[in-house]
Amino acid sequence: MRMRKKPNLIPRMERCAEYLITDPEAWRGRWREKLSPNCALRLELGCGKGRFTCETAAAEPDVLFVAVERVPDAMVIAMERAKAVGLANVFFIDADVACLRDYFSPDEVERIYINFCDPWPTNRHAKRRLTHPGFLELYRHVLRDGGEIHFKTDNSGLFEWSLFQFxxxxxxxxxxxxxxxxxxxxxxxxxxxxxxxxxxxxxxxCVATKLHREPALPEENATPEEMPLL
Ligand SMILES: C[S@@+](CC[C@H](N)C(=O)[O-])C[C@H]1O[C@@H](n2cnc3c(N)ncnc32)[C@H](O)[C@@H]1O
Structure with a gap:
């Protein structure tokens, strides 16, 4: 559920509009045009108020950072932090992580940071954990082989469960x-x-590195319709 927007959210967003990507689909496959053709591209998922995003981006000015956050009241603070120090290598998307494939093309991303994501402790809500198998498959689509997920959490239950999922x-x-x-x-x-x-x-x-997967071979008795395109 989205938090109710604070009344001054829109003018605050407008004051740092250069950091907000309102058309992320349009940048799919061409994010590097934002910085330099061969730069590394890293994502932070659920960046919150953006201390990590901004300090990491400031320390590595040659790396392009894109942070995704679905609560704009938190994300605007991150954008204000980026503007306060004049960062040129960080951008923000106000969206759900579930949409990642619409915004990034296959193999486009080198690294994903997931920091202190909500643990969703009940089984009923497990699918919302950002380290749920459904999300780990999603990340495989945008990460290149050898790309990494850097995961930090205070929640030991979530951590042990995630160590099993990766x-x-x-x-x-x-x-x-x-x-x-x-x-x-x-x-x-x-x-x-x-x-x-x-x-x-x-x-x-922990760090989780994406391993290469060979495309599935067709089953011996598969009909042409069932055979994967290689
Ligand atoms: C517990 S906070 C941690 C914020 C920040 N990473 C930190 O460590 O300070 C989790 C953040 O992830 C965001 N979040 C959770 N699920 C998300 C999703 N599916 N898409 C986008 N943001 C999400 C929440 O809105 C929240 O800001």
């Missing part, structure tokens, strides 16, 4: 830790991460 969807796990900051702060923190870390909650992190 290999089933043909991703290889690496850099698995259940206490990312145990030896001191590592990497750029998100807004949620800072809050949980300050409360003493350990942060879980």
């Amino acid at each position: 290999p089933k969807a043909d991703y290889a796990l690496s850099e698995v830790t259940r206490d990312l900051h145990g030896g001191g702060i590592r990497g750029v923190m998100t807004d949620y991460e800072e809050k949980f870390h300050s409360l003493g909650t350990p942060i879980n992190r």
Whole structure:
């Protein structure tokens, strides 16, 4: 369910309109025109208020970042942060992650960040978890082979469940830790991460790398209609 929009949302959005992509379908397959032809393209899914997005983009000006967030009241804060420091390599899409294939073409993306996504603890809502098998298949369409998902969460139940899902969807796990900051702060923190870390909650992190899948071979007795196009 969408939050009710704050009354001053529209003028705030307009003041940083250069960061908002209102026609993401039009950029499908040509995002790099926004920065440089051979730049890496990374997505952040559910960027919230954008501390991680903006600090990461500032640290890597040659990388193009596109952040997707379905709550505009949070996303406008991220856009304001980008404008405040004049970032030229980050853009925002106000949309549901489920639409990703409409906005990015196959193999277009090098890396996806999923930071502190909602855990949706009941089985009834499991499909909404951004690491649900349905979403992991969706990401496979836009990630190139060898592309990575960088996943962080405070929720150990969600983390253990996700560690089980990634290999089933043909991703290889690496850099698995259940206490990312145990030896001191590592990497750029998100807004949620800072809050949980300050409360003493350990942060879980892993990297899931998309493995190549051979196209399925036709079954021996398959009729021509059942045979996949190779
Ligand atoms: C718990 S917050 C974390 C925000 C930020 N990543 C952080 O770590 O500070 C999760 C964010 O993901 C967004 N979100 C959840 N599911 C989404 C979806 N399907 N499409 C787009 N955004 C989504 C929510 O609106 C929310 O802003």
